[in-house]
Amino acid sequence: MIEILIMVLCSIGALAILLASIGMLRMPDLYLRLSVTTKAATLGIGLILIGGAFHFKDVGVTSRSLAILFFVTLTSPISAQLIAKAAYFIRAKMWKGTVLDELNGMYNMTTHILHSKTEEEQEIEKKAGEKSERVETPGKNTKAD
């Protein structure tokens, strides 16, 4: 009975890993590849590790495999986010069917700081701020007089 459970868990996990690798090969774009592989591979590894925990039926082994599962689940989104950010900075090409790039112009490419407005809007705001300062300074002088 427990063998059937292990077989089902391991076959679903292996199929998830196979789907992740097919997506890795056939997706047109780095970001799409990333989004496919992280989720599917985490699912596959988790199911296989749970199958291993069921096979050994031991507290130590179960906690060990759960620790690996916890670690993989914790770190794979972090590494995906890090590598996606790096790929955005080295300007990895997007798929030509991409509809929306919400980060377009939001990053300062030299200092790597994320702003909530595009660079053009920031320049317009700067100019507006300078103008208002120029208007304010003579007013202050008159008050001082």
Add this chain to the structure above:
Amino acid sequence: MELYDFFVYIILPILSLSTILVFIRFLKGPTIADRVISFDLLVNVGIGSICIYSILSNQPTFLDIGMIVALIGFLSTAAFSYYLEKRERND
């Protein structure tokens, strides 16, 4: 069908096939970030293979190796992304 035959004839070939598919992307990858992602997936498939092998040989000690491999994979991805960003900043 016993567990041993199932693992040897079905699960391990599927994992080997997925390793080959990922390795094709590792060789083709247009940018270096593609190679880093495919290396990450290779590490993950390796952890799965190690777990299957530990069930096959009935030795849970191999799971420790899986944990270390997961640690090394995460650290390598983090270091690669850090230096990719830094290289672009110096240019």
